[in-house]
Amino acid sequence: MNTIEVRGLTKKFRGGFELGPLDLSVRQGYVTGLVGPNGAGKSTIIKLLMGLSIANAGEIRLFGDRMPGREAEIKARIGFVSEENRLYEHLTIEAMRSIYAPFYKSWSDKAFREYTDRFELASRSRIRTLSKGMRMKLAIAFALSGGAELLIMDEPTAGLDPIFRRELLDMLADLMQDERKTILFSTHITTDLDRIADYIVFVNRGQLVFDQSREEIFERYVLVKGGKELLDRDIRQAFVGLRETSVGFEALSGDRKQAVRLFAGQALIETPSLEEIMYYTAKGENKHAEPRS
Numbered sequence: 013m014n015t016i017e018v019r020g021l022t023k024k025f026r027g028g029f030e031l032g033p034l035d036l037s038v039r040q041g042y043v044t045g046l047v048g049p050n051g052a053g054k055s056t057i058i059k060l061l062m063g064l065s066i067a068n069a070g071e072i073r074l075f076g077d078r079m080p081g082r083e084a085e086i087k088a089r090i091g092f093v094s095e096e097n098r099l100y101e102h103l104t105i106e107a108m109r110s111i112y113a114p115f116y117k118s119w120s121d122k123a124f125r126e127y128t129d130r131f132e133l134a135s136r137s138r139i140r141t142l143s144k145g146m147r148m149k150l151a152i153a154f155a156l157s158g159g160a161e162l163l164i165m166d167e168p169t170a171g172l173d174p175i176f177r178r179e180l181l182d183m184l185a186d187l188m189q190d191e192r193k194t195i196l197f198s199t200h201i202t203t204d205l206d207r208i209a210d211y212i213v214f215v216n217r218g219q220l221v222f223d224q225s226r227e228e229i230f231e232r233y234v235l236v237k238g239g240k241e242l243l244d245r246d247i248r249q250a251f252v253g254l255r256e257t258s259v260g261f262e263a264l265s266g267d268r269k270q271a272v273r274l275f276a277g278q279a280l281i282e283t284p285s286l287e288e289i290m291y292y293t294a295k296g297e298n299k300h301a302e303p304r305s
């Protein structure tokens with residue numbers, strides 16, 4: 013079953029950016045990473061899902077219900093983390109908790125205390141005195157204490173030091189083990205995805221590149237490294253992205269079988285990292301550029 017189902021989602025901004033039309037699904041009980049370069053449209057998608065922005069066209073269903081529509085019921089089942097989380101600057105963490113808690117049917121003060129202790133957030137601290145990373149930790153503590161079935165997080169690891177970033181990802185992995193939540197989180201840090209994502213939704217320039225499981229992605233893509241004599245126009249065209257030097261090339265192919273057929277025994281065929289997949293896809297438009305000398 014899909015916790016989030018998006019069909020034909022379209023958003024146009026005055027500045028010229030267009031998202032979609034886009035279809036994507038977030039499977040119940042799994043972690044889905046939403047990834048893409050700066051300005052790809054990740055935050056826009058999350059805002060549309062949360063009803064913070066209104067689409068020009070398309071349909072969004074959360075837990076099978078339309079959004080917007082049954083917004084209050086839907087949001088009570090979601091823990092939301094974003095840099096734009098509303099925190100009242102003059103309040104203390106404790107005062108903020110008393111405002112926040114009643115919105116969630118399954119709110120747990122005990123869980124909130126445990127998270128804030130773990131994150132070293134003092135309940136008497138005023139929000140305005142918190143650093144960027146501490147604010148993110150607080151937003152995460154609120155989201156995790158509400159007993160939400162679905163966590164939607166826009167760049168939850170942004171502004172966090174590497175140690176806490178890793179701890180957070182481990183915590184989310186534990187949450188999946190124990191309670192089978194559904195998590196959608198955006199990032200442009202691909203190592204975050206390597207750690208916990210089961211499915212990856214990759215967007216580039218407002219368009220969906222893929223929405224697939226990690227296994228499917230690594231079955232499909234290969235990195236080919238070889239000498240320039242192997243390249244001709246058709247072969248160049250067949251690559252997702254290509255980088256040429258004066259002596260050789262490195263290229264991403266989205267068709268493992270074809271790459272093996274063309275290059276086995278003549279070039280190195282390797283499994284790319286997610287970062288390489290993102291890099292070559294985002295650079296795809298430049299793939300026919302003049303070789304660098």
Ligand SMILES: Nc1ncnc2c1ncn2[C@@H]1O[C@H](COP(=O)(O)OP(=O)(O)OP(=O)(O)O)[C@@H](O)[C@H]1O
Pocket residue numbers: 025026027029048049050051052053054055056057200
């Ligand atoms: N309210 C708005 N009005 C006009 N353009 C907007 C608005 N919000 C976003 N955009 C544009 O939409 C595009 C996508 O922005 P978005 O914030 O969704 O990207 P992102 O993938 O989250 O990027 P980043 O990784 O840099 O946070 C950008 O070109 C941005 O300038």
